Amino acid sequence: MTKNIIVGQSGGPTAVINGSLYGVVAEGLKHPDRIGRVYGMINGIEGFLQGHMMDIGSLDQTNELEMVRTTPGAYLGSCRYKLPESLEDAVYPQLFQKFEELGIGYFFYIGGNDSMDTVSKLSRYAQTIGSDIRFIGVPKTIDNDLVETDHTPGYGSAAKYVATVVREISADATVYDNKQSVTIVEIMGRHAGWLTAASILARKFEGDNPVLIYVPEVAFDQEAFIAKVTESLKHTPNLVVCISEGIHDEDGTFICEYSSEVGTDTFGHKMLTGSGKYLENLVKERLGVKVRSIELNVCQRCSCAHLSRVDLDESENAGIFAVLSALAGETGKMINFIRNKSVPYELSYGTADVNIICNQEKTVPLEWIIADGSDISNEFIDYVRPLTQGFVELPTKNGIPLFAYRK
Amino acid sequence: MTKNIIVGQSGGPTAVINGSLYGVVAEGLKHPDRIGRVYGMINGIEGFLQGHMMDIGSLDQTNELEMVRTTPGAYLGSCRYKLPESLEDAVYPQLFQKFEELGIGYFFYIGGNDSMDTVSKLSRYAQTIGSDIRFIGVPKTIDNDLVETDHTPGYGSAAKYVATVVREISADATVYDNKQSVTIVEIMGRHAGWLTAASILARKFEGDNPVLIYVPEVAFDQEAFIAKVTESLKHTPNLVVCISEGIHDEDGTFICEYSSEVGTDTFGHKMLTGSGKYLENLVKERLGVKVRSIELNVCQRCSCAHLSRVDLDESENAGIFAVLSALAGETGKMINFIRNKSVPYELSYGTADVNIICNQEKTVPLEWIIADGSDISNEFIDYVRPLTQGFVELPTKNGIPLFAYRK
Structure with missing residues (x-):
């Protein structure tokens, strides 16, 4: 007897999150003896609760599914919705009744930390009621902050974007x-500096820009920063400094919070600027040199200009492996990556208990943060470089990339 | 008897300004019977006055020159330096003495409006003293605001960048x-909306995002804007609006100036936010919907992610044609582009009197601005599309583009 798949996306997008979606759908369609239809939740579990879904497996008949693979964003639409902590809540039987009506046997959720929380809760509830639906999480986040995995799908392409753009800047x-x-x-990253650290790949030679790199794993000292900038300007007249948005001082105050004192705009809103803007003003005030700050915007997570072939393939493989794991009887798991070797790069796919993943954050190891917190070590380069390799050719029309979208 | 070339770059960079530099150098080296060395001014005429220059022709012996071609920025370094209005100023004989010492017969200056002013003044001074040095300007600007040319080198790649990134956003x-x-x-553009207008290429279908596009050629009315946003949200729940940084109201006040009233930061600096940030607050205040603003940063002018093959080739050809024009005896000219046809796209290269170019700005024709100034017409698409065509493969190492740089 066949069962159906339901797959959803949740949380912030990445450039390759749809690669994982493609993997789930394409693999799902390869097992007609065990899997019937492949449904997609529109806007994750939140939209599904409101009855929004589609038969995404039917896209296989069109070019659309192939185009989904390299489309940034979240083809199915995303949500930020946390299921109630109490498994006694009425939402659970409601959800499982819907699953039953749809003949669901396999549930896949592509997302980060909060999404794994959803997988955890649903799989635990399933256990309490003796449901045999299998719940598998497929990781994604540009932040690379999930534990129990060498890295996360989406990070490699974002890291490559940051490295390339910082070299251009x-x-x-x-x-x-x-x-x-x-x-x-x-650069994005409130608690983990993985993405900011990747800016080190922009250096053309030892000592090249970005000369200074600050991540949120260690406290940021404004005076020490000014001293480093002063020193660095002596040998690098056009200095580039990369900082994580989440840098903070010793007592945990975000650097961007210092700028929140600046007043209110014409509407009475508090004017909030980022850490970069604050430090721009600080350097201008203290050193009197020309300063500008650049906030890498959402392109960090949605640009397909610098897709990493490795990252896209791994994202797709994570989706494929999720289906295979579910068919093998696993549930309450997140697909994880185990690095066998960096040179040559070799990766294995596995599964980890989703319950120990969902409320933790993996940060950059302190021993990789050097020079009093103003630089990153070469060990990090060995770690990140394999994840950013290879080129992906996108379908284009008139020179602009073609993207899939739900009509 | 051979004479030498001196070439310089001036003003803001583009992704392909070094393509023109490559064109000048490569063509210069092809005429050993008439051209000896090819010198480069470091930091334009300003650096040259201080004695900074290099033998850029000697790069021909290395891979470096080939890499210069696709390197963003300005390989020789740039300046923002205006020569004195009075040709009686002592700087002119000083410059021409240097030219004589170096055996210069041909002077090429790659830049925008202000750079053409330099070419104009030097060529006029040459006339007054009977010098036979030839002065030729090679246009470049992402702003596309030079008169007497169909478009400018640098615009096509910047337009392609904007179109692609707006589609990703x-x-x-x-x-x-x-x-x-x-x-x-x-999007960049203080007085001319060419680059902002190019965001129309991001639309996947009629009525798609960006639904609203505002350029500085027509006055911006805040109430009309709020009405358009309200109306557009009815059919496009996730609305994308593109604006030029230079949009202004009927009496010429820049929209960003409205936000300058917000106060001062902790250092006593006036807090200036852009037009986007101001409108973000306006929409939030008036409509209560979720709003974000994104400032496309310097990547508009330095990203090599979306180089247009057409633009890069034309930039290089402009450099080549500059050398050929100088050899043919022309001086006081800027290389210009004459479009013969859009479909299929056919371009001719010519020269225009630099004196009528240097203090004018070409803006988007008013008849191409439609829907009460909130949209751009299809005629513009026919104009811009050919300039954004074709892919350029960059040299890379470890997945990151390789750039040339002066040691």
């Missing part, structure tokens, strides 16, 4: 190289 | 498509 910064200047690049 | 914007949201994208 460094080229731009040296255009007026007869005048001193400081360029501060603010 | 639109994909990102629809991730939570069960909730209304407005995303405001601020």
Whole structure:
């Protein structure tokens, strides 16, 4: 007897989250003896509760599914919705009744930390009622902050984006190289500095820009920062500094919070600027040099300009492996990556208990953060480089990438 | 008898400005009977006055010159330096003495409006003293605002960047498509909306995002804007709006100036936010929907992720044609582009009097701005599309583009 799949996406997007979706759908369709239809939740578990879903397996008849693979964002739509802590809540029987009506045997949820919480709760509830539906999480996050996995799908492409763009910004910064200047690049990452650390790949040679790199794993000292900038300007007149948005001082105050004192706008809103803008003003005030700050915006998580072939393939494989694991009887698991070797790069796929993943964050090891917290070590380069390799050619029309979208 | 070339770069960079530099150098080296060395000014005319230059022709012996071609920024370094208005100023004989010492017969300056002013002044001074040095300007600007040319080198790649990134941002914007949201994208262009207009290429179908596009050629009315956003949200729940940084109201006040009233930061600096940030707050205040604003940063002018093959080739050809024009005896000219046909795209290269170019700005024709100034017409698409075509493969190492740089 066949059972059906339901798959959903949750949390912030990545450039390759749809690669995992493609993997789940494509693999799901390869087992007609055991799997019937492949449904997609529209806007994750939140939309599903409101009855929003589609027969995504039917896209297989069109070019659309192939295009989904390289489309950034979340093809099915996402949500930020946390299931109630109490498994006694009425939402659980409600959900499982829907699963039963749809003949669901396999549930896949593609997301980060909070999404694994959803998988954890549903699998635990299933156990209490003796349901045999299998619940598997497929990791994704540009933040690379999930435990129990070497890295997360989505990180490699975001890291490659950051490295490339910081190299471009460094080229731009040296255009007026007869005048001193400081360029501060603010990169996503509130508690983990993985993405900011990847900016080290932008260096063309030892000592090249970005000369200074600050991650949130260690406390940020404004005076020490000014001293480092002063020192660095002596040998690098056009200095590029990369910082995580989440850098904070010793007592945990985010650096961006210092700028929240600046007042209110014409509507009475508190003016909040980022850490980069705050440090721009600090450097201008203290050193009197030309300074600019650049906030790498959502392109960090949605640009398909610098897709890593390795990352896209691994994302897809994570989706495939999720289906195979569910068919093998696993539930309450997240697909994880086990690195066998860095040179040459070899990866194995496995599963980890979702319950020990969902409320933890993996940060950059302190021994990889050097130079009083202003630089990253070469060990990190060995770690990150394999994840950013290989080129992905996108389908284009008139020179602009083609994306899939739900009509 | 051979004469030498001196070439310089000036003003803001583009992704392909070094393509023109490559064109000048490569073509210069092809005429050993008439051209001896090819010198480069470091940091334009300003650096040259201080004695900074290099023998850029000697790079021909290395791979470096080939890499210069696809390196963003300005390989020789740039400057923002205006020569004195009075040709009686002592700087002119000083410059021409240096030219004589170096055996210069041909002077090429790659830049925008202000750079053409330099070419104009030097060529006029040459005339007054009977010098036979030839002065030729090679256009570049992402702003596309030079008169007497169909378009400018650098614009096509920047337009392609904007179109691609706005399409990516639109994909990102629809991730939570069960909730209304407005995303405001601020694009470079203080007086001319060419680059902002190119965001229209991001639309996947009629009526797709960006639904609203505002350029600085027409006055921006805040109430009309709120009405358009309200109306558009009815059919597009995740609305993307593109604006030029230079949008202004009827009496010429820049929209970003409204936000300058917000107060001062902890250092006593006036807090200036962009037009996008101001409109973000306006929409939030008036409509209560989720709003974010994204400022496309310097990547607009330095990203090599979306180089247009057409743009890069034309940039290089502009450099080549500059050398050929100088050899043919022309001086006081800027290389210009004459479009013969859009379909199929056919371009001719010519020269225009630099004196009528240097203090004018070309803006988007008013008849291409439609829907009460909130949209761009299809005529513009026919104009811009050919300039964004074709893919350029960059040299890479470990997945990151390789750039040339002066040691």
